[in-house]
Amino acid sequence: MSILRVNFNSRPFPLLLLALLGACGTREEDPPETDTQAPRITLTTPGDASRVALARFQVAGTVEDDSGLAELSWRLNEGEPVALGAEGGQRRALDFELQPRPGRNVLVVHARDTRGNEATSSVGFTFGNQTGAGALHGGAVRDGVLYSWGRNNRGQLGLGSTTNSKSPVKVEGLTDVAAIAFAQNDSLAIQRDGSVWTWGDNASGQLGQAAPGASDTTVRLVPTRVPGISDAVAAAVGYRHMLVLHRDGHVSAFGENGNGQLGDGTTTDRHFPVPVSGLTDVVRVIGGSQHSAAVRADGTVWVWGNNGYGNLGLGTHDDEPHATPTRVPGLTGVVDLANGRDHLLALHEDGTVSAWGLNASGQLGDGQPGAEDQRDSPVQVQGLTEATAVFAQGTMSFALRRDGTLWGWGENVNGQLGTGDTTRASVPTTPVLLRVEPPEPLTGLDDVSPGATHVIAHHRDGLLFAWGWSVGGSLGGGSDQLEQWAYPLPQQVVLP
Incomplete structure (x- = not known):
């Protein structure tokens, strides 16, 4: 029968004790919280239900997300989506040119973050x-x-x-x-x-x-x-x-x-x-x-x-x-x-x-x-x-x-x-x-x-x-x- 002898005066004791405690089991850490927060889209120009005077103008606003942005795009009326570079940053300024058609227009901005959460914001305006x-x-x-x-x-x-x-x-x-x-x-x-x-x-x-x-x-x-x-x-x-x-x-x-x-x-x-x-x-x-x-x-x-x-x-x-x-x-x-x-x-x-x-x-x-x-x-x-x-x-x-x-x-x-x-x-x-x-x-x-x-x-x-x-x-x-x-x-x- 072998006997485990521990020298309490030796330097390796703390490491040995930790190993023994680990063998007996320790409390697992809580898993990280799941990010369910969608990106936050703020459009300042054009304003909703507004009238615009210029045939071409710059859209202004921001998109923010704490976990980082993965995709960002905009679409005007029935047109195809236009991608904007997101590059994983947490904040992206909206600054792109829009050429509306005469009369009623709808601008839609779509964003997805790195955790897959998505958000869409739209404004209607008249030119x-x-x-x-x-x-x-x-x-x-x-x-x-x-x-x-x-x-x-x-x-x-x-x-x-x-x-x-x-x-x-x-x-x-x-x-x-x-x-x-x-x-x-x-x-x-x-x-x-x-x-x-x-x-x-x-x-x-x-x-x-x-x-x-x-x-x-x-x-x-x-x-x-x-x-x-x-x-x-x-x-x-x-x-x-x-x-x-x-x-x-x-x-x-x-x-x-x-x-x-x-x-x-x-x-x-x-x-x-x-x-x-x-x-x-x-x-x-x-x-x-x-x-x-x-x-x-x-x-x-x-x-x-x-x-x-x-x-x-x-x-x-x-x-x-x-x-x-x-x-x-x-x-x-x-x-x-x-x-x-x-x-x-x-x-x-x-x-x-x-x-x-x-x-x-x-x-x-x-x-x-x-x-x-x-x-x-x-x-x-x-x-x-x-x-x-x-x-x-x-x-x-x-x-x-x-x-x-x-x-x-x-x-x-x-x-x-x-x-x-x-x-x-x-x-x-x-x-x-x-x-x-x-x-x-x-x-x-x-x-x-x-x-x-x-x-x-x-x-x-x-x-x-x-x-x-x-x-x-x-x-x-x-x-x-x-x-x-x-x-x-x-x-x-x-x-x-």
Whole structure:
């Protein structure tokens, strides 16, 4: 029989004791916890139920996961997923370019972590105006169907007659409408397939209906397709000219051209689309009374046409036509652009707004109406910060702010600023109100279309509002709405 002898004075004792204890068994450690936490996706741009102004823009947001990201991708509408490098990191910034289609879009971001947990986040947003306002007519798109109302002396309602309508009426013959643009006595619609349709006044060939080299000034009482355009993503309507932004970033124009507002290097009216000379990589286009402007993807602003009121922001004014695009000096980081009859607004990345051009009614917002009737170079709109979008027409201006309020300035004799009074404002001082006593701002608007003396606006919950001058049914309120009357507070417009 062998006996195990242990020398307690020897050095190897601790190791031997541990071995003996191990032979008798030890308590097993608890298994590691299973990671069931899905990646966290945060999208900041675009916002859900928002409207975007640019034909191309950068998505912003983050994706995070404590165990590390394995896969990350995004998908726009019905397109194929686009992979983004995850590389096992715990945090990935979302920063990629998106080129939406006109109308409703859905962006989906998908992430999977190294433990197999998955997450999906989606946002719906709209590119292009869903409302429109001209001299005294208006319109709105709902589920791809266009409704119009108001004055119809030149067939601008698209209803096949010249009879006014005080209530919204469905425009027949147009389906799958993605965006609209109204001005003066003309109307334009873009269908989801990229086709462009125009109707209304055509005295200068501004409906673009002629064959190349020909003329056509026939009034159109119903929407008629502009020949040769099948890739439109956005459009603008001036006093008697129109502009179309194509998917590849070039711009075409048609209509009156006496001041070079078509940008084709001539002052010859064109009754058919012609390309704007030397202008590429455009993401936003607008048209004023006799001028035009565009934002390029690099955030610069380019202008052409009339400069009688300093419309072009070049530091001077003159009566000469400017028939090719010129860059506005010193403006960078512009993310939205709007214009009235003869003034322009530029929204900067930091939420401030610059303005230039005619200022007789205080529409530039610099607090100096009357002292000087115009500004030849951009000046800052006073007291306005955290702006997210700008709108203008006639002699008034508006800006949406991050808190959801809409602020206006400029002419207000017809209550077009929506502040409950008819007092002109040379700086933004009061937001558009639902009621005056007690004051309650109208918040949640996502699309605003000023006309000459009235405004049409869309609320993100689907409601429509109108305010300003009521003539010929311009506010769409039906037979109960007074004619030749100012409505300085928003009135609801009900679609059929």
